Amino acid sequence: MGKRLRAQRIGDGSPTYRAKSWRRLGKIELPSPQKTGEAVVVDILHDRGRNAPVAMIRCEDGQEHLMLAPEGLKVGDRIMIGTAGEAKPGNVLTLSEIPEGTPVFNIETKPGDGGKLVRAAGSYAVVIGHEGDRVSVQLPSGEIKEMDPRCRATVGVVAGGGRLEKPLVKAGKRHHIMIAKGKHYPRTRAVAMNVVDHPFGGGRGKNAGRPKTVARGAPPGQKVGLIAARRTGKR
Missing domain, CATH: 2.30.30.30 (SH3 type barrels.)
Known part of the structure; x- marks a missing residue:
């Protein structure tokens, strides 16, 4: 049996996905x-x-x-x-x-x-x-x-510009930044999951195997990808 989707866990508001406002x-x-x-x-x-x-x-x-x-x-x-x-x-x-x-x-x-x-x-x-x-x-x-x-x-202009110009170099730097922002890290790609863990999981290679557009009113276990997209493809 697969686990609940990331989108469902974030919406649940558990401490793992909650910003540490007291900091x-x-x-x-x-x-x-x-x-x-x-x-x-x-x-x-x-x-x-x-x-x-x-x-x-x-x-x-x-x-x-x-x-x-x-x-x-x-x-x-x-x-x-x-x-x-x-x-x-x-x-x-x-x-x-x-x-x-x-x-x-x-x-x-x-x-x-x-x-x-x-x-x-x-x-x-x-x-x-x-x-x-x-x-x-x-x-x-x-x-x-x-x-x-x-x-x-x-x-004026908000101070602190140019922060993205210096590379992070190692995963630990990214880890500390994400933890401070209350975001889960690392983040696994959906197409890299097993078929039981995500609608885009399973199959060969980096292919979702199904359309990535989904309706606004889709159920939580299906509501992933391009939600209520107005258009798709290149302009």
Whole structure:
């Protein structure tokens, strides 16, 4: 009898596949919209399981807050939050206040949600236009998204870029990275499994032996491969 599929085990939410949230520094997001004014960078921290450094800032009311650090930010720098100011790296402004052509990151999808888009190390989006009550932002994927001008973002590029340029060299390095992110490692290819362990298992060579497209409503034991694919093949 074969074991349950990886997709089923991940969905079950067992400790093996659960991110170790207690190892993290805390929630990394933009300060509350009610907090405006100047803030000072107290420290630059490393957050395990996160590929970008984190800045600890102290607001005017004395409270400290964690947010993603842009390139060039250092301890002692002062940044502006929520008030109309220049588009300087580290400043948190609404999209309506950010000039066209400015790189931004940690963008809110709804006003006040703390930032959801463009958070990986070295990534950035670009404000490309202001049209009426919408702001056009080009994401790292190239997609152009129309957003609410009240949504906030941090000016600059996420620090920590270039992390993929240095090769890992050995499996142990990859192992520690995956464990910090709460991901299972190593990952066996489905076509390398036995026929009882996966729908793509068995047969000769690297061939699934069946179509890899599967319906959105397929049962858990069958829902592997290209789920609800809009199209297949080369463009």
